[in-house]
Amino acid sequence: MTTTPQAVRRESRRGSRPATTPDPARALMPAGEPVRLLDPDGTPLPAHPDYPEPPVEALVELHRRMVIGRRFDVQATALTKQGRLAVYPSSRGQEACQVGAILALNDDDWVFPTYRESMALVSRGIDPVEVLTLLRGDWHCGYDPAARRTAPQCTPLATQCVHAAGLAYGEAYQGRDTVALAFIGDGATSEGDFHEGVNFAAVFKAPVVYFVQNNRYAISVPLSRQTAAPSLAYKGVGYGVPSEQVDGNDPVAVLAVLTRAVAHARAGHGPFLVEAHTYRMEPHTNADDATRYRDADEVEAWRDRDPVARLETYLRARGALDDAAVAAVAEEAEAYAADLRDRMHDKPTVDPLSLFDHVYAQPTPQLVEQRDQVRAELAAAAEEGDA
Amino acid sequence: MTTTPQAVRRESRRGSRPATTPDPARALMPAGEPVRLLDPDGTPLPAHPDYPEPPVEALVELHRRMVIGRRFDVQATALTKQGRLAVYPSSRGQEACQVGAILALNDDDWVFPTYRESMALVSRGIDPVEVLTLLRGDWHCGYDPAARRTAPQCTPLATQCVHAAGLAYGEAYQGRDTVALAFIGDGATSEGDFHEGVNFAAVFKAPVVYFVQNNRYAISVPLSRQTAAPSLAYKGVGYGVPSEQVDGNDPVAVLAVLTRAVAHARAGHGPFLVEAHTYRMEPHTNADDATRYRDADEVEAWRDRDPVARLETYLRARGALDDAAVAAVAEEAEAYAADLRDRMHDKPTVDPLSLFDHVYAQPTPQLVEQRDQVRAELAAAAEEGDA
Amino acid sequence: MATMTMAKALNAALADAMLDDERVVVFGEDVGQLGGVFRITDGLQARFGDKRCFDTPLAEAGIVGFAVGLAMSGLRPVVEMQFDAFAYPAFEQIASHVAKLRNRTRGALSVPIVIRVPYAGGIGGVEHHCDSSEAYYAHTPGLKVVTPATVEDAYSLLREAIADPDPVVFMEPKKLYFASAEADLPARTQPFGRAVVRRPGTDATLVAYGPAVPVALEAAEAAREEGWDLEVVDVRTIVPFDDATVTASVRKTGRCVVIQEAQGFAGVGAEIAARVQERCFHALHAPVLRVSGLDIPYPAPMLEHTHLPGVDRVLDAVARLQWDDQPDARWLTEAGAA
Amino acid sequence: MATMTMAKALNAALADAMLDDERVVVFGEDVGQLGGVFRITDGLQARFGDKRCFDTPLAEAGIVGFAVGLAMSGLRPVVEMQFDAFAYPAFEQIASHVAKLRNRTRGALSVPIVIRVPYAGGIGGVEHHCDSSEAYYAHTPGLKVVTPATVEDAYSLLREAIADPDPVVFMEPKKLYFASAEADLPARTQPFGRAVVRRPGTDATLVAYGPAVPVALEAAEAAREEGWDLEVVDVRTIVPFDDATVTASVRKTGRCVVIQEAQGFAGVGAEIAARVQERCFHALHAPVLRVSGLDIPYPAPMLEHTHLPGVDRVLDAVARLQWDDQPDARWLTEAGAA
Numbered sequence A, B: 001m002t003t004t005p006q007a008v009r010r011e012s013r014r015g016s017r018p019a020t021t022p023d024p025a026r027a028l029m030p031a032g033e034p035v036r037l038l039d040p041d042g043t044p045l046p047a048h049p050d051y052p053e054p055p056v057e058a059l060v061e062l063h064r065r066m067v068i069g070r071r072f073d074v075q076a077t078a079l080t081k082q083g084r085l086a087v088y089p090s091s092r093g094q095e096a097c098q099v100g101a102i103l104a105l106n107d108d109d110w111v112f113p114t115y116r117e118s119m120a121l122v123s124r125g126i127d128p129v130e131v132l133t134l135l136r137g138d139w140h141c142g143y144d145p146a147a148r149r150t151a152p153q154c155t156p157l158a159t160q161c162v163h164a165a166g167l168a169y170g171e172a173y174q175g176r177d178t179v180a181l182a183f184i185g186d187g188a189t190s191e192g193d194f195h196e197g198v199n200f201a202a203v204f205k206a207p208v209v210y211f212v213q214n215n216r217y218a219i220s221v222p223l224s225r226q227t228a229a230p231s232l233a234y235k236g237v238g239y240g241v242p243s244e245q246v247d248g249n250d251p252v253a254v255l256a257v258l259t260r261a262v263a264h265a266r267a268g269h270g271p272f273l274v275e276a277h278t279y280r281m282e283p284h285t286n287a288d289d290a291t292r293y294r295d296a297d298e299v300e301a302w303r304d305r306d307p308v309a310r311l312e313t314y315l316r317a318r319g320a321l322d323d324a325a326v327a328a329v330a331e332e333a334e335a336y337a338a339d340l341r342d343r344m345h346d347k348p349t350v351d352p353l354s355l356f357d358h359v360y361a362q363p364t365p366q367l368v369e370q371r372d373q374v375r376a377e378l379a380a381a382a383e384e385g386d387a
Numbered sequence C, D: 001m002a003t004m005t006m007a008k009a010l011n012a013a014l015a016d017a018m019l020d021d022e023r024v025v026v027f028g029e030d031v032g033q034l035g036g037v038f039r040i041t042d043g044l045q046a047r048f049g050d051k052r053c054f055d056t057p058l059a060e061a062g063i064v065g066f067a068v069g070l071a072m073s074g075l076r077p078v079v080e081m082q083f084d085a086f087a088y089p090a091f092e093q094i095a096s097h098v099a100k101l102r103n104r105t106r107g108a109l110s111v112p113i114v115i116r117v118p119y120a121g122g123i124g125g126v127e128h129h130c131d132s133s134e135a136y137y138a139h140t141p142g143l144k145v146v147t148p149a150t151v152e153d154a155y156s157l158l159r160e161a162i163a164d165p166d167p168v169v170f171m172e173p174k175k176l177y178f179a180s181a182e183a184d185l186p187a188r189t190q191p192f193g194r195a196v197v198r199r200p201g202t203d204a205t206l207v208a209y210g211p212a213v214p215v216a217l218e219a220a221e222a223a224r225e226e227g228w229d230l231e232v233v234d235v236r237t238i239v240p241f242d243d244a245t246v247t248a249s250v251r252k253t254g255r256c257v258v259i260q261e262a263q264g265f266a267g268v269g270a271e272i273a274a275r276v277q278e279r280c281f282h283a284l285h286a287p288v289l290r291v292s293g294l295d296i297p298y299p300a301p302m303l304e305h306t307h308l309p310g311v312d313r314v315l316d317a318v319a320r321l322q323w324d325d326q327p328d329a330r331w332l333t334e335a336g337a338a
């Protein structure tokens, strides 16, 4: 943050200047603090003037998917230890964001996830084995993006922000009321493509929700190295895009804010930017060593803001969940994980010649030659193997 | 601008919410309207609380350089008609910005100009023939950037924003109190490198002034296709960078605002973003046909806000300029233009073999071979010519 | 038959494609009301409306990434990069998404985008306006890369590019924009993957593409005076490459010079030279030689003629094809010694 | 002499350069406290402070452009691109500024930047983490492009890159990071522009660089069983290229296979093949063959072994070098007919 002496001085002076026309930027600014509907311990706060609480059935479903999502996440991490997955970027601690975003959308809205959104994708109902294809290594994207209305998980950071703008504009152009939600991390907001994507969406009034999960780290790099702004949500005004901050570990607030952001986009008012303040409980991926760059204390402090427990406490207090319901969800989550473990047990086989199938709609003559060569190599190797 | 119904509603509701902590972003926001110290007709406005008027000698010098700058610009355009310059992007109408920026800096500050800043460069005292080398076509950059502390005029849009951040940080790192001023156009703020540059400067608290000349067009594309924001100055807050808008045709205001922005940067408070609202009176370059995309009326309307006349009126009214002084400056400008015309008369000669001199510090063996080949070609051609 | 410029043929191709297929949308910097700095999109906005042809914010990664999204929604975007070097900001979008999306998704997503790139020099342009960037794209699997050298090919290849199910980087030689020729539109010439013999000959083959094709033809004309009858092959589509036509020509003539305007090192000409000698080694009487731009940044206008491969440089190379040296005794000796 | 990994040698080179020259600053994503995702910058921040080695915002064009500015102020930036494909956002900064600034300013500005790029595959990485991007840089005049294949070269070439007055794209073969070898630091091997014969041989020359060098050596070893004595040349510096060493080897052996891991089309291997046949035509008993990655996007981990040129693919090419065919009768016939 850059509250320089000058800036402060200016601020005070400005107070005494005669009022001019009201600043049109004001309406685009986020509130100075993250929207929160539940206290960290799950106690509900007084009703928020802008963000009504979502219906309780939605919250129960949110809870259910968060529990399953977390169990999935833990299972995926376990699969890396067993060598069934090469690598896995966990989103543990970010369950409210991962699931809240999905619940805020319709099934035929589009999602633009990053590598971290595996939990979001399984919450969307995509087969977890298909979600993990990328990380198991049998192909890149394992699900059908067109059928699931979910772009391939995006690794080149922030590039998906532009795709979301184009997709959303294209859908609107063709008369469909699709909303696109683009996930992005705090670190990736520093990339030029974030800027270009949000700006395109704004200029073309494309129905996109940009959802920044500010989990405070980009691998090892802390937020303070990404921005000097008071918060990432303040980027919106520079694009003419309304924006909001939300407590990303408050599932109720996340769902409420995103629901409104989606409605804003769907109503034709253009993009909306939401920054969720959250925390990545695990290392960047299983291959990362987070002890090199952050204290156990810091991680511990965030344990107290666990989004799953927070929502469970609240729903229990409201009488919307009881022991039996919680147990049932836990059981469902176990079964989900067991099924995943089973189905990930065997190494899949992939036909090496399929390498040539999807470079172009039809392989070029050059690829046909290379395919013949590889076919011959494989035959020779098989013969050797036989001999 | 995106003042959606929702956004408006939210704004009104917010008014009734209990006050929370003061928004730290407030101090970074530009005033809702451009700073102005003179009326368009040159009448001074009441003193501005934040921007004291620069000393009168500075304004007289500003006037002098603007007159010379304009004369230079007209001359350069004339040179294109005579085939002495391939192309020239005029900055007529932007004299207050071009010259004001230079006067706000010390001689050993660094300037990062674009192709449009020829007037700024001659105002900096760089030989106009050297400035026009790029456009005459005998080499790329005609002046010595290190000696003149002026980067080569930058064509790849917005890329200079990052260089300025690096240079400014590097200077500060080495204990020098250099400020870097990066010029950029309204259109170029849409590029990712603008975003990355301002953000780097902010995170590293690099002493850079980003000076956006919003002349309302990027070639033919109007501002409304670049941004949905109320003004480009609102981008600053998203980087934690204080920002201001200024009437870019008010030379006194431009100098006042930039002087303060430079002081802010030099004092170690990091970057400052200034957006000047101005207008490009000429086509994008002499090769452009502006009648294809804008009305003569629009251009005419801006003639009434001519920055040179505005300053002259004011300085005359203040008694700082009289007929004799104005005539002397006009004469100086004429002499300057005449000298330029003379010196641009002859086509320069360039040694073709110099093509190989500056690709690397030492030519590679491959380039040595190619140089030998070209030398042989030239010799053969010369022989043929002789024969 | 009418005489028209390549610029006009490209414009007609865009208009006809927009007329035939509602999904075609054209966008980029200044392509709307202005009609593009080279006027290739002239009149399209007036004719088809500002939803079909429109200006975007000034951001090339944005333009290409937006096209990716539009293509995912079922449209067929044709985007303009204003000049060669100004496509570089889009390089990540092109290399990591446009080129790979089909492959990444096992064909579930395709991105039939045309990226038009006015390229190369010879127009007295200032720095960054004259780069030959085709090799960057040709080296990137998943992209098709085509470049017309004639007015009819400009029309035909662009129509085919727009209809193609794969992303196409469409390289337009700036210096040929305003050269005119007889053309019968809607011309449909050879499809992608076919090179064309522009001039038959028997003594040596000149292989060229884009801006180098007229140079090759001129050189072949000049070579007649030296007593050489040169065949000129226009590559047309760099990816996919037409080995058959090039190989047939070189097997026939026994000699080959590859001409490109780009800097030579690791360019498309290197690929062609490597392929030709791989496939025609025993037919070759001399090494495959290359004539290209120098390995320097594109120079300032006053020096561009020194950089650009011209007729003389081509003829010098042809002269070095060891005309009096067949079979080469040295070759035999060394072969025997091996 | 100590046994160490290439990663450690690179780390030592950075540390020694920082020690010797105050102007050297190291920055990028995660290079500070974490020491880089490959730990190449491990310990540098602790040792030299967070002004000499620091993390930046996550933006590659920003990193490279910032380095340009720092270099203009007199520093010597060494930046890390986290992976090959993640350097693409910086492509405009690299191609239009880093490569050209000296030239644009007639030498008044130089930008002695080292851009470190961990590249290529063989590590089971997911998409976008295994691209071979060296050709993009090698085709861009103004850049030097070097790539070590041994531990000592890693140290020596990186020291030289940092000391070099020109910008250097320093390509680090990821799969060799943790291969170890005896090394005597501070090793200084051959300077830029010198290739090295890693294994002498008489029958054919394998030309390779970076990740392909160990493959070439392994293939040469395996070829002994087939009765072939192969020479292996490690290119080391792609730009500037050492024609003399490569040419001398091929003139001696009369046969040549060029090996690269990158997709083949218009890659560095094409350049090498083109140069070799241009310069050694009469010494060649067979065409110069190329062995490379397939012309496909880098595949998923489970298929990467099919993509990567391995020993068998190299031996197949060697077998195709027409061993029983000298001199080639067809060649004579066709030559006579021409």
Ligand SMILES: Cc1ncc(C[n+]2csc(CCOP(=O)(O)OP(=O)(O)O)c2C)c(N)n1
Binding pocket: A116, A155, A156, A157, A184, A185, A186, A187, A188, A189, A215, A217, A218, A219, A280, A284, D029, D058, D082, D086, D089
């Ligand atoms: C263009 C690009 N640069 C670098 C990387 C390498 N990388 C992968 S994840 C990551 C950190 C991203 O941080 P953030 O955006 O905060 O998302 P998070 O991982 O925290 O969810 C980096 C640097 C990349 N994938 N793409």
Ligand SMILES: Cc1ncc(C[n+]2csc(CCOP(=O)(O)OP(=O)(O)O)c2C)c(N)n1
Binding pocket: B116, B155, B156, B157, B184, B185, B186, B187, B188, B189, B215, B217, B218, B219, B280, B284, C029, C058, C082, C086, C089
């Ligand atoms: C990266 C890049 N893309 C496109 C261009 C072509 N171009 C040159 S000037 C220009 C318009 C710039 O507009 P603006 O930033 O408003 O500056 P102005 O010309 O109005 O001063 C364009 C598109 C370029 N030079 N660089």
Ligand SMILES: [Mg+2]
Binding pocket: A185, A186, A187, A213, A214, A215, A216, A217, A218, A219
């Ligand atoms: Mg993060």
Ligand SMILES: [Mg+2]
Binding pocket: B185, B186, B187, B213, B214, B215, B216, B217, B218, B219
């Ligand atoms: Mg402008």
